[in-house]
Amino acid sequence: xxxxxxxxxxxxxxxxxxxxxxxxxxxxxxxxxxxxxxxxxxxxxxxxxxxxxxxxxxxxxxxxxxxxxxxxxxxxxxxxxxxxxxxxxxxxxxxxxxxxxxxxxxxxxxxxxxxxxxxxxxxxxxxxxxxxxxxxxxxxxxxxxxxxxxxxxxxxxxxxxxxxxxxxxxxxxxxxxxxxxxxxxxxxxxxxxxxxxxxxxxxxxxxxxxxxxxxxxxxxxx
Amino acid sequence: xxxxxxxxxxxxxxxxxxxxxxxxxxxxxxxxxxxxxxxxxxxxxxxxxxxxxxxxxxxxxxxxxxxxxxxxxxxxxxxxxxxxxxxxxxxxxxxxxxxxxxxxxxxxxxxxxxxxxxxxxxxxxxxxxxxxxxxxxxxxxxxxxxxxxxxxxxxxxxxxxxxxxxxxxxxxxxxxxxxxxxxxxxxxxxxxxxxxxxxxxxxxxxxxxxxxxxxxxxxxxx
Amino acid sequence: xxxxxxxxxxxxxxxxxxxxxxxxxxxxxxxxxxxxxxxxxxxxxxxxxxxxxxxxxxxxxxxxxxxxxxxxxxxxxxxxxxxxxxxxxxxxxxxxxxxxxxxxxxxxxxxxxxxxxxxxxxxxxxxxxxxxxxxxxxxxxxxxxxxxxxxxxxxxxxxxxxxxxxxxxxxxxxxxxxxxxxxxxxxxxxxxxxxxxxxxxxxxxxxxxxxxxxxxxxxxxx
Amino acid sequence: xxxxxxxxxxxxxxxxxxxxxxxxxxxxxxxxxxxxxxxxxxxxxxxxxxxxxxxxxxxxxxxxxxxxxxxxxxxxxxxxxxxxxxxxxxxxxxxxxxxxxxxxxxxxxxxxxxxxxxxxxxxxxxxxxxxxxxxxxxxxxxxxxxxxxxxxxxxxxxxxxxxxxxxxxxxxxxxxxxxxxxxxxxxxxxxxxxxxxxxxxxxxxxxxxxxxxxxxxxxxxx
Numbered sequence: 001x002x003x004x005x006x007x008x009x010x011x012x013x014x015x016x017x018x019x020x021x022x023x024x025x026x027x028x029x030x031x032x033x034x035x036x037x038x039x040x041x042x043x044x045x046x047x048x049x050x051x052x053x054x055x056x057x058x059x060x061x062x063x064x065x066x067x068x069x070x071x072x073x074x075x076x077x078x079x080x081x082x083x084x085x086x087x088x089x090x091x092x093x094x095x096x097x098x099x100x101x102x103x104x105x106x107x108x109x110x111x112x113x114x115x116x117x118x119x120x121x122x123x124x125x126x127x128x129x130x131x132x133x134x135x136x137x138x139x140x141x142x143x144x145x146x147x148x149x150x151x152x153x154x155x156x157x158x159x160x161x162x163x164x165x166x167x168x169x170x171x172x173x174x175x176x177x178x179x180x181x182x183x184x185x186x187x188x189x190x191x192x193x194x195x196x197x198x199x200x201x202x203x204x205x206x207x208x209x210x211x212x213x214x215x216x217x218x219x220x221x222x
Numbered sequence: 223x224x225x226x227x228x229x230x231x232x233x234x235x236x237x238x239x240x241x242x243x244x245x246x247x248x249x250x251x252x253x254x255x256x257x258x259x260x261x262x263x264x265x266x267x268x269x270x271x272x273x274x275x276x277x278x279x280x281x282x283x284x285x286x287x288x289x290x291x292x293x294x295x296x297x298x299x300x301x302x303x304x305x306x307x308x309x310x311x312x313x314x315x316x317x318x319x320x321x322x323x324x325x326x327x328x329x330x331x332x333x334x335x336x337x338x339x340x341x342x343x344x345x346x347x348x349x350x351x352x353x354x355x356x357x358x359x360x361x362x363x364x365x366x367x368x369x370x371x372x373x374x375x376x377x378x379x380x381x382x383x384x385x386x387x388x389x390x391x392x393x394x395x396x397x398x399x400x401x402x403x404x405x406x407x408x409x410x411x412x413x414x415x416x417x418x419x420x421x422x423x424x425x426x427x428x429x430x431x432x433x434x435x436x437x438x439x440x441x442x443x444x
Numbered sequence: 445x446x447x448x449x450x451x452x453x454x455x456x457x458x459x460x461x462x463x464x465x466x467x468x469x470x471x472x473x474x475x476x477x478x479x480x481x482x483x484x485x486x487x488x489x490x491x492x493x494x495x496x497x498x499x500x501x502x503x504x505x506x507x508x509x510x511x512x513x514x515x516x517x518x519x520x521x522x523x524x525x526x527x528x529x530x531x532x533x534x535x536x537x538x539x540x541x542x543x544x545x546x547x548x549x550x551x552x553x554x555x556x557x558x559x560x561x562x563x564x565x566x567x568x569x570x571x572x573x574x575x576x577x578x579x580x581x582x583x584x585x586x587x588x589x590x591x592x593x594x595x596x597x598x599x600x601x602x603x604x605x606x607x608x609x610x611x612x613x614x615x616x617x618x619x620x621x622x623x624x625x626x627x628x629x630x631x632x633x634x635x636x637x638x639x640x641x642x643x644x645x646x647x648x649x650x651x652x653x654x655x656x657x658x659x660x661x662x663x664x665x666x
Numbered sequence: 667x668x669x670x671x672x673x674x675x676x677x678x679x680x681x682x683x684x685x686x687x688x689x690x691x692x693x694x695x696x697x698x699x700x701x702x703x704x705x706x707x708x709x710x711x712x713x714x715x716x717x718x719x720x721x722x723x724x725x726x727x728x729x730x731x732x733x734x735x736x737x738x739x740x741x742x743x744x745x746x747x748x749x750x751x752x753x754x755x756x757x758x759x760x761x762x763x764x765x766x767x768x769x770x771x772x773x774x775x776x777x778x779x780x781x782x783x784x785x786x787x788x789x790x791x792x793x794x795x796x797x798x799x800x801x802x803x804x805x806x807x808x809x810x811x812x813x814x815x816x817x818x819x820x821x822x823x824x825x826x827x828x829x830x831x832x833x834x835x836x837x838x839x840x841x842x843x844x845x846x847x848x849x850x851x852x853x854x855x856x857x858x859x860x861x862x863x864x865x866x867x868x869x870x871x872x873x874x875x876x877x878x879x880x881x882x883x884x885x886x887x888x
Contacts, residue, residue, distance in 0.1 A: 009295060011292070011294060012287075012289060012291055012297045013291055013293065014292075016291075017305045018302075018305040044267075044298060046267050046298075046302065046306040049271075049272070050271070063295065065234075067234060069234055069235055069236035069238075069239065070233070070236075071233050071234070071235065071317065071424070071425065072233060073231060073316075073317040073424075074285030074315060074317070075234045075317075076234065076268075079236070080240075081268075083240040084240070084268040090295065092766065093295040095293065095295040096295050096296040096297070097768075098765060099758070099763035099764060099765055099766075100758065100763075100765075100769065101788045101792055104789070104792050121766075122767045125770050125799055126766050126799075128798045129795045129798040129799050130766060132794045132798055132836065134791075143767075147293055170798065202295075316545075319545060319546075320543060320544075321541035321542060321543055321544075322547065322570050322573060322574060323566045324541075326566075326569050345548070347576065347578075348545055348577075350576045351544060351548070351573045352544060354572045354573040354614065355570075356569075392614055455737050455738055456733060456735055456736060456743055457736060457737065458735035458736075461735065461745065461749045462746075462750070489710075490711050490712060490715055490746065490750040492712055493712055493715075493716070494715070506739045507739065511678060513679055513680035513683065514677070514680075515678070515679065515761065515812075515868070515869065516677060516761055517675060517728045517729065517756065517759040517761040517762050517868075518728040518729025518756070518759060518762040519678050519761075519762070520711065521678055523680070524678065524683050524684075524712065528712040537739040537740060539738055539739040540741070646737070646739075
């Protein structure tokens with residue numbers, strides 16, 4: 001995916017279910033085109049197929065299970081995501097932590113299916129450790145800032161620059177996204193200036209009264 | 223749902239993804255109509271909406287998370303299942319065990335959404351305990367028989383009759399399904415004769431070379 | 445165990461490690477004798493053996509794993525607890541929730557070893573469901589009150605009386621303990637008056653400047 | 667710890683409880699002294715204190731929880747392990763997998779307490795990823811060989827040499843142990859020759875009729 005990247009995690013919010021989710025997708029598609037940004041959306045599993053079908057967006061799963069197709073009830077393999085139309089998946093989101101053995105399985109399974117992997121990390125050390133596994137992206141989200149109104153680039157830009165440096169030291173083909181608290185064009189601008197490819201965010205778009213306006217604000221300094 | 227009930231859990235099998243899942247749904251719809259059976263299918267999350275849209279079947283989720291809509295990445299609320307078109311959900315499948323606090327939350331959330339709850343249990347004692355929570359159905363699946371070719375009604379009919387009796391003692395409005403190893407018309411017949419409303423099964427239909435023939439065999443003694 | 449029962453959960457508090465834990469045990473033993481109360485203490489695993497050896501107290505494990513002796517790293521079987529000198533174990537504490545299949549395994553394993561089982565529940569419905577499994581005690585702890593300064597008997601006595609009634613309906617040999625926020629002699633008095641055998645508490649003794657005074661206060665209205 | 671290192675994981679085996687565990691400790695202490703080997707034992711939590719008190723052995727916990735002292739029922743902090751007398755802890759054993767955020771927390775907490783961390787990995791990629799977190803040791807245990815009679819050095823020596831190389835590339839201060847299926851002096855010899863500092867093993871000592879003879883065999887080619 002070409003930078004800059006904006007990845008909207010719809011989570012399980014009330015505003016992310018069914019038609020409401022479509023409202024966000026419509027806005028994302030339009031703003032993405034206007035701004036020349038790679039716009040990605042991560043809906044609930046049930047919306048992966050319709051979102052891919054109806055919009056010109058990268059469609060991410062919010063989660064993938066560390067299983068090959070088989071006797072697993074309620075679990076979703078990378079293969080199943082591919083067939084449903086996903087173009088990638090989040091892995092190890094702070095709201096769905098996974099073991100390192102499972103993360104490695106997922107990164108490889110996504111690679112096999114030519115799906116983009118975005119592995120979430122919580123600090124500099126885990127960012128570097130996860131980069132060793134060779135995902136496409138590491139998304140750094142300091143847990144204390146998730147869902148808040150202060151972005152990581154305001155609160156602690158060093159965690160971003162240190163992560164970029166630490167990741168570069170172990171792998172130079174792994175890109176980074178900045179997460180947690182992203183809420184303005186300045187946040188996105190800073191995320192890029194600090195050496196990451198874009199942002200991962202959720203509530204500040206999903207719960208916005210006007211998602212399109214929120215998105216236009218995010219791309220305003222690109 | 224009117225007895226007899228046949229609930230096909232598609233799990234995460236290779237044969238349950240995308241078009242292959244449709245093949246099973248087509249067969250289920252047809253056999254269900256011919257035999258006057260309440261046919262239910264539990265596909266992966268991504269197939270809940272299309273299956274409900276295209277087939278005259280009860281469509282179950284394989285799992286529901288114990289969350290109300292909110293900031294939960296990769297989790298599925300009962301509300302989201304309802305909007306996607308599900309008519310019910312499995313809860314606490316042996317391949318996705320849940321805590322008792324979470325099961326209680328899920329049973330109530332499904333009730334609020336008027337979705338049918340099928341809570342899986344592993345023996346007589348847990349069947350009775352779970353019945354206290356007031357789900358629509360308890361599905362008894364002795365773990366040692368799951369995925370095998372010997373059905374519970376052949377191997378250990380006492381576990382069914384004892385469960386029926388134990389459940390009746392705590393609640394008389396909770397119905398039961400017989401699970402694990404169901405593979406023939408005789409299994410289904412016995413499940414009904416022992417006092418349960420039907421069967422929960424997976425591999426013996428999903429992995430059958432001819433799912434329709436497998437389903438016709440299952441309803442052959444009704 | 446003879447009522448009234450006071451069960452002190454030491455958790456993993458700084459004040460519960462090593463010599464500090466002994467300080468609480470000394471106080472518990474003395475106050476228990478003076479007041480004619482069955483005093484129980486639930487230390488960390490490492491202190492089970494020395495506490496049983498040095499004090500005249502019922503010694504509970506804070507947790508037991510649903511395993512028979514075998515190849516399980518970091519897990520503790522009921523058998524191992526017995527050999528270490530425990531007289532019982534908490535099961536399914538709200539800070540260590542377990543699946544219903546695992547709770548049933550633990551209750552049975554504790555029974556086999558003649559250890560007292562105290563299964564924690566979070567509301568009326570789960571109290572009754574867990575009672576079906578036949579533990580020695582159900583300890584009701586509404587999660588929203590745990591660790592606070594308002595006790596369940598003040599905030600919501602109905603949850604206790606309703607639980608007692610609901611449990612009685614399914615089993616008349618399962619006793620109850622009142623938990624969450626217990627902080628005074630009045631709380632303990634009310635717990636007994638509402639039909640439970642005693643209380644389960646933690647911070648209000650463990651983090652007290654003077655644990656003995658805190659304990660003397662708890663038994664002051666017996 | 668000085669190489670060669672032999673770390674015996676007692677797991678939750680019947681042969682590892684109470685007096686039986688002491689029998690293995692006695693043998694380990696004696697063989698360790700005779701052979702000039704750093705002998706380590708990882709008993710159940712309850713035996714950490716007595717083992718450290720009675721034997722001249724490095725005493726490891728089988729697990730540590732990612733918590734600082736606080737309101738955590740049934741959990742064990744690094745601080746509590748230190749006070750109990752442990753000299754180190756296993757982290758992320760294949761029978762007790764942990765998330766990467768939790769592993770990082772544990773490695774740091776053990777470091778703060780000056781306890782030796784041995785983080786288990788399952789393949790080359792996870793070995794390198796975990797090394798980034800800076801534990802004292804990485805113990806490589808291919809899951810498919812654990813508990814078997816074929817050692818990793820016989821079945822797949824490349825996984826060891828590749829892990830040594832991959833770990834060296836990210837950190838040169840992290841040492842390695844070879845695990846899974848270790849059963850003879852040749853296995854230990856090979857583990858050292860391939861560049862690791864020693865071995866992590868369990869059943870082949872714990873379940874041996876004569877643990878001392880098993881241990882003497884292990885050190886026979888040093």
